[in-house]
Amino acid sequence: MKNRIIFSLLFILMVTFNTSAKQDKYVKHTVAQGETITMIAQKYKVTPYDIYKLNPDSQKGIELNSVLLIPPTVAESSFSAEPKQTSPKAPGNPTTHLVQPKETLFSLSRQYGVTVEAIKSANAELLKDGLKTGQTIKVPTSSGIVPTTIVAAPAKAVVKETPKAVVKSEPKTEMAKGNTTYHIIEPKETKYGISKKYGMTIQELERLNPAIVNDFPVGLKLVVSGNPEAKPVVESNKVKEEAPKSPAVSTKKYLEEYVVRPKETISSIASDYGMTEQELIALNPELKKGVKLGMILRVPKGQRKEPIKKEQGNLLKNMNTNARKQLALLLPFNISKIESDTVNSTQARLKKDKFLNMTLDFYSGALMAIDSARVLGMNVDIKILDSQETKNTSNVTTLATDHKLNAMDAVIGPFYQANVEKLAEILEPTKTPVISPLSKESGKKFSNLYQSMPSLDQMRASIFEFMRGKGGNVVAVVDPKKGSVKQYLQENQAGTRIIGLTAKNTFSADSLKVCLKKDKMNYVVLASESTGMILATTNAMLAFQKDYQVQLVIMEPNETLDFEEISLTRLTKLKLLYPSLTRPNESIEANQFDAKYKKLNKIIPNAYAIRGFDVTFDTLLRLSQEKTFEETIQNDDSEQIENKFNYNPNSTYGYSNNGIYILYYDIDLSIKEAS
CATH class of the missing domain: 3.10.350 (Membrane-bound Lytic Murein Transglycosylase D; Chain A)
Incomplete structure (x- = not known):
């Protein structure tokens, strides 16, 4: 099967499904001496906000000879340099709106305070093929007054x-x-x-x-x-x-106390309360020395933004198949290397090239997602491109230019973190979502970068959040060779008691026993790859089960637990608890997926094939909504064959997936999701 895929890729460097390119016409303006954003906006009959939207860095100032993108002149835009005096209209009398890039029926309905159905009804003929940039649509209003968003340049002090x-x-x-x-x-x-x-x-x-x-x-x-x-x-x-009084000197009735939670930062807390870091530090001068777990802070009363309760399964229920969307997949086939390899045959290359195997597995899963999307009637054009990447090189810059990736509604890939960050940087001005499909690393943050793989720190934090949520007593047995784990626990999980080892750095059952509590579940976090330490710890825990509730916990995969010396029965008796990116799924849908994949590819899907399906299908679902891609990220979770997508904003920019399962070994020798 993989030979067939490679041979097809040798002839087709780019696979395109229902491709139709978007054409956004912008004017390039070179900044002249003495020009300001306001002057440039007036020259082109647009607003400063229109320019800031296309040129985010211009908010920090503009330099001589720098180039700005200017949108087409909008005669009847919902934005104007001066407030419009709107005369009353008869109920239902519509206004007009010129559709801007990235706008959707959902965002327009929120802007004008009308329903999506009302806009569709008023533009039935025009919207047959979906909403498109540059269309002039009618916006009905039941009140007779059209709500407008008014934008003006910042006034100068007189x-x-x-x-x-x-x-x-x-x-x-x-x-x-x-x-x-x-x-x-x-x-x-x-x-x-x-x-x-x-x-x-x-x-x-x-x-x-x-x-x-x-x-x-x-x-x-x-x-x-x-x-x-x-x-x-x-x-x-x-x-x-007189400057407004600082919140730091406000009366106490306007303040309340907040206890710092795991993984929170000054930036994230300030963002939750709609403040700047400086405003939060003004209230809490002790933050100048840094934030610590458990620290009690003074914050504005009632100002915390409650996290949005995300709905599961809404993406499939609320699909919109009218608007045509575009998705690109950048996958590292590295076809030029295959073509130039005169030593190894395709079959020989497949045997030893693990990266190529992983790519083809991911690709095969993505193709199944595309096929499923077509069956459901999703209206998405798809380009599959060869990213030709290694850990340090790729051709993303060329692809971005040649294939106009800035016109895409989303891009999946490349695989390596440095390359996906490079693409996100290129496409950030147009806010085109870039989804990192496989990298667990975290580096530079961009507002349009979506990390679909939870990081190691997220995995670790999730298991501790679960244990604390259960009110458990958390203790840890840490191998002397695991210095980084010990440091992590001390810096990020301050409530965890690390048991002492003997003079020879071996496990002591007595040291564990004195840390256990009879009225709580005792979670014993084990961080060791030593068979001897694992056996000694689990032997003691099995003995303590007579008098205590104990459960074995690991923070990350541990291959030593798969050795024959450590029986599965031992782990099931202690109900081994651990965080996982994937879940066991025996549902009808999952079994149907396995059967269809096997029929097409003659093998059972592995983890990379399922990952290819899950990431691609989640993205296709999010593109097939009334809402923008980012709005679906903020409001909707998605759970596919094995992977969950629960994106949360980073403390600076972009989003990370926190879709992590907490699993345990049950006594019937099965793996179950902890609740």
Whole structure:
């Protein structure tokens, strides 16, 4: 079977399924001397926000001769440089909207406060082939007033000189008719800072401005309630603006205590409360020395953003097959190497090239996912490209240019971490999602990078979170050779008691016994590859079962446990508990998958083939929704044949999959999921 795949790849370097390329027409503008974003926006009749959207780095400033991408002029866009006075319309009278890149019916429904079905109904003929960039659609409104998002360039401070005083006007606040107050977002501002300035909660700010729920662009004009806290204070010869009071000196009724959890950082905690790191440190000066597990912090009361409860299985129920999407797979076939190999035959190469075998297995699973997507009617064009990669080299830069990967709705691959990060960096300006399919490493973070494989640290953290969630007593037996594990426990799992070893660095049953508690489950975390230490520890645990509840735990795979000296019965009696990327699945669907794969490929699917199916099918499902890819990541989990996809935002940028199973050996010699 693999010979057949390789021979087909020799003739077809790129496999394309229903391919139709997108064409986004942008103008390139070279920055001239003295130009600002506002001036450039006025020149092209767009808004500063439109420019920031395509050129994220421009928020930090623009340099002479740098090149900016400018979107096409939008005559009737939902964004305007000045507030529009919308005259009342009869109920149901629609407005128009020019569709921008990456917009969906779901995002437009949220922007205009109407249902997806209402937009579809008003554009039945136009949307036959799905929503496309550049279309002008009608947006109905039941209230008669079309809600618009108003964007303006940050206003400049105006300085008026008086004989005895200098008065600086408030640059970010303006009053409109009807006592509505507007605030323009400036660089480095946060939801927390703005909400406090106007005596609001973050929830109130988001309710008034739905556009900032998932985004917070500089230059956006917000509707705020009340007046800013700043008041002029007269000092001798000048009048100066009093800064809003720091949260650190607010009265206690506005603060509450928060206990730092495992793996949390200053950045992640600040993000959860809608603050900057500086604002959190102002409340808690002790954070200047770093954050520690169990530390009690002062945080704004009621401001924590509760994690969104993700729904399982909604992706399959809510598919949208109207809009056509594009997906590219970058897989390391390295066909040029196969063609130039005059020494080894294809069969000989397959016997010794493990990386090629892994690639072909992943590819075979991906093809089954594509076939399943077609059966379900998903409307996705797919390109399969040869990434020609090694650990240190790849052709992703060329592929990105030649195949216009920035026009794709998502890209899976390459395999190696350095290469997938390079591609994410190239495609970050267009926010094209890049899914890393196999790498467990973590390196540079990009806002459009999705790590589908949980890292070792995530695996370790998940098992401790499970044990603590059960209220267990956690102790650890750590081999002297496992210094890094000991350091990890001391730095990240401070509540874990590490038992002492003898003078000869061997296990002592008495040292374990004194750490056990009779009223709790005692989780014994074993970190050793020594057969002798494993046998000694498990012998003691089996003896202690008469008086204590004990369960054996490992944090990561341990091949020593597979040796004949350590019987399976021993491990089942102690109900070995461990984190896993995959689960055993005996469902009807899983058995049908195995049978179909075997029929096509004459073999049972291995872990890489199943991984290829699971990653590809999860991505195809997410592309086949009304929501954007990122919105599905934030709202929906997915569970496929063996793998679970539960993406969470990193503390800086991008997303990591925390889809980890906690499994155990049961006494019937089966592996089950712990609950």
